[in-house]
Every structure is written in C-alpha cells, then in structure tokens.
Amino acid sequence: MSAKSGSEGDSSSDSLVAVVRFLQGAKLLGQTRLVAGDTIVEHAESAGVRIPTNCTSGTCGTCMVTLVEGNVDLPEILPPGLDDYLVERCARLGCIGVPLDDVDIDIRPPL
Ligand code: FES
Numbered sequence: 861m862s863a864k865s866g867s868e869g870d871s872s873s874d875s876l877v878a879v880v881r882f883l884q885g886a887k888l889l890g891q892t893r894l895v896a897g898d899t900i901v902e903h904a905e906s907a908g909v910r911i912p913t914n915c916t917s918g919t920c921g922t923c924m925v926t927l928v929e930g931n932v933d934l935p936e937i938l939p940p941g942l943d944d945y946l947v948e949r950c951a952r953l954g955c956i957g958v959p960l961d962d963v964d965i966d967i968r969p970p971l
Pocket residue numbers: 912913914915916917918919920921922923924941953954955956
C-alpha cells in the first residue's frame with residue numbers, strides 16, 4: 861500500500877503537519893505539506909502533480925477538482941467558474957482554492 865491509512869491511529873508526529881494529497885480515484889498521485897495561503901494548484905506543483913489551468917482567476921473552470929476530504933476555502937461570492945450546484949458536489953477550483961488543513965483532492969472534476 862502506498863497511501864497511508866488515516867484510520868490506523870495517528871501518531872503524534874503525523875498530526876503536527878497538515879498534508880495535501882492528490883488522487884485520481886483510489887490512486888495516490890502525490891502529496892505535499894500544507895503551505896498556508898497557497899492554492900491547490902501550487903500545492904499540486906509541489907507534489908509533482910499537474911492540474912491544467914487557463915485563466916488562473918476562477919473564471920473558466922479548467923482547473924476544477926473534487927474535494928474528497930478536508931476543507932478548502934471558498935470566496936463569499938462564488939466566481940464564474942463555480943456555482944452552488946457544483947460546490948454541493950464538492951467541486952473546487954484549483955487556481956483559487958486554498959486548502960485549510962489536511963485535504964484529499966481528486967484531480968478530476970465531480971461531473
Ligand atoms: S484556471 Fe480558470 S478557473 Fe482555474
């Protein structure tokens with residue numbers, strides 16, 4: 861198994877560092893430490909995972925990913941690339957989404 865299991869009793873050292881993990885289905889593509897304020901795309905680059913981008917401003921939806929676990933900050937007013945329907949299906953935009961803690965991201969959009 862390459863992915864660490866979160867259910868096997870977290871050790872104290874694991875809980876000190878938040879981790880952003882990138883998946884495609886059940887396959888772990890890469891992971892990196894959380895850097896406060898960095899976007900999902902920036903974390904993906906650190907993890908060696910490529911998420912396609914275009915506008916990099918939340919408008920086009922090219923960078924849409926699926927939040928599997930954890931919290932990613934959303935702007936109060938959703939950008940043009942996201943709507944309530946998509947948010948309910950755990951869609952987030954990699955170019956503007958900022959992970960807040962341990963998160964698992966599926967690099968594919970939810971729809
Ligand atoms: S690259 Fe266009 S919404 Fe993220």
